Amino acid sequence: MADINRAIKGTADVLPNESYRWQYIEKVMLSTARLFGYREIRVPVFEHTEVFSRNVGDTTDVVQKEMYTFDDKGGRSITLRPELTAGVARSSIEHGLIYDALPEKVCYIGGCYRYEKPQAGRLREFHQFGMECIGASSPAADYEIIAAANQVLKTIGIEKISLEINSIGCPECRKEYQKALKSYFTDNIDDLCDTCKDRLNRNPMRILDCKSPVCSKLAKNAPKVIDFLCDDCKEHFEGVKSHLDSAGIKYTVNPQIVRGLDYYTRTVFEFVSGDIGAQSTVCGGGRYDGLIGQMGGKDTPALGFGMGIERLLLLLENQKTEIPPEPKCDLYIATMGNAAELKATEISSSLRFDGFEVQTDICSRGLKAQMKFADKIGAKFSMVLGDNELQNNKAVIKNMATGDTSEAALDNISDKLSSLINGMALDSLTDSVLNSK
Numbered sequence: 001m002a003d004i005n006r007a008i009k010g011t012a013d014v015l016p017n018e019s020y021r022w023q024y025i026e027k028v029m030l031s032t033a034r035l036f037g038y039r040e041i042r043v044p045v046f047e048h049t050e051v052f053s054r055n056v057g058d059t060t061d062v063v064q065k066e067m068y069t070f071d072d073k074g075g076r077s078i079t080l081r082p083e084l085t086a087g088v089a090r091s092s093i094e095h096g097l098i099y100d101a102l103p104e105k106v107c108y109i110g111g112c113y114r115y116e117k118p119q120a121g122r123l124r125e126f127h128q129f130g131m132e133c134i135g136a137s138s139p140a141a142d143y144e145i146i147a148a149a150n151q152v153l154k155t156i157g158i159e160k161i162s163l164e165i166n167s168i169g170c171p172e173c174r175k176e177y178q179k180a181l182k183s184y185f186t187d188n189i190d191d192l193c194d195t196c197k198d199r200l201n202r203n204p205m206r207i208l209d210c211k212s213p214v215c216s217k218l219a220k221n222a223p224k225v226i227d228f229l230c231d232d233c234k235e236h237f238e239g240v241k242s243h244l245d246s247a248g249i250k251y252t253v254n255p256q257i258v259r260g261l262d263y264y265t266r267t268v269f270e271f272v273s274g275d276i277g278a279q280s281t282v283c284g285g286g287r288y289d290g291l292i293g294q295m296g297g298k299d300t301p302a303l304g305f306g307m308g309i310e311r312l313l314l315l316l317e318n319q320k321t322e323i324p325p326e327p328k329c330d331l332y333i334a335t336m337g338n339a340a341e342l343k344a345t346e347i348s349s350s351l352r353f354d355g356f357e358v359q360t361d362i363c364s365r366g367l368k369a370q371m372k373f374a375d376k377i378g379a380k381f382s383m384v385l386g387d388n389e390l391q392n393n394k395a396v397i398k399n400m401a402t403g404d405t406s407e408a409a410l411d412n413i414s415d416k417l418s419s420l421i422n423g424m425a426l427d428s429l430t431d432s433v434l435n436s437k
């Protein structure tokens with residue numbers, strides 16, 4: 001029987017002591033996207049199954065093995081999104097974004113669902129940040145989206161991550177390539193894993209993406225798509241590289257990158273790191289010029305990427321990347337007695353409207369327990385209110401880290417707290433300047 005007191009396998013809770021890291025990187029993601037002119041889009045968590053089965057590609061692992069598909073009570077086949085690009089493309093056709101002034105640049109953060117074998121960096125519910133640029137075919141667009149992913153990673157402080165790019169051509173030049181690939185793998189068919197034997201007829205390029213050691217060894221010597229590019233695709237790829245060079249973004253060309261989803265054309269790319277174990281790809285993306293036309297929209301070139309937030313967090317942890325500290329409670333007001341509790345309510349209410357984080361006792365605990373709690377939450381300052389303080393209309397504000405105290409009038413706590421907090425900020429600035437000398 002299912003243990004209903006445990007989260008479902010492959011899902012994870014983000015606990016209160018972890019959520020700040022999520023909020024921080026999500027903020028960097030959305031604000032960096034904004035610097036490139038990308039606005040957020042929010043699409044449903046589930047779609048008609050065909051949105052994914054027809055567009056992600058029915059020979060892909062995602063569609064063949066990983067989708068959460070079910071019939072709803074109205075008998076419709078529904079799928080929890082395994083990724084967001086197909087949903088964003090559906091939405092942009094439905095709402096005519098592809099007919100607006102192009103390019104339409106959108107970004108998103110959201111949960112994705114794939115029935116996979118859970119392990120570090122591989123979950124059944126995971127989260128992606130992504131960006132999609134709809135209606136731009138020039139290499140400058142490919143550059144822009146890669147640069148945005150790069151800037152997100154850099155701003156978060158990720159080091160030791162490399163960008164690998166490739167071009168998988170257009171449907172025209174890919175025909176010749178598929179032939180060459182098929183003949184190469186047919187010659188080596190006995191060494192292929194069972195899944196790849198099947199892929200050989202259905203979609204030989206998938207074999208290049210196979211994670212089994214034998215197949216990936218064979219894949220290393222396979223014909224390279226880059227040698228089969230038509231003139232237009234070659235020129236496009238050269239253009240992307242020139243832009244990256246111009247911005248000083250380092251990359252390597254990895255002919256083995258084909259990406260797991262069917263809809264890609266021309267540029268494909270990944271950001272990979274050796275610091276997250278077996279799941280080394282943090283971000284993957286590319287151009288998908290055929291997708292919107294194939295979905296019934298006007299032919300519209302487009303491209304995008306998806307970045308796995310859990311993998312990024314793993315990377316942050318493994319690289320010991322520091323992020324700005326989580327804000328702490330500005331003032332804890334401890335109280336003794338009913339009158340003090342009401343006064344604390346009055347003061348905290350006004351302080352919160354002034355923008356301070358304030359906590360008071362809401363568990364009717366004794367003073368000692370209240371102070372212990374203030375300590376535990378890392379409150380910057382504390383203040384005790386009792387009959388004396390109420391009578392004198394004054395209280396002592398204590399710096400919890402240094403023990404320094406100062407007196408403040410109860411009707412002037414906001415100004416006092418402001419100057420104390422500014423003083424603290426100044427002290428830590430001086431400290432960091434002194435330490436860096």
Ligand code: ATP
Binds near residue numbers: 260281283284306309
């Ligand atoms: P992989 O080869 O690792 O299975 P993928 O090619 O299936 O990745 P994409 O579909 O390109 O992945 O998704 C983009 C990003 O989303 C990945 O680079 C990764 O960071 C993240 N991602 C994909 N699947 C998972 C998962 N099951 N759990 C956590 N993150 C994932």
Ligand code: MG
Binds near residue numbers: 061260
């Ligand atoms: Mg996968």
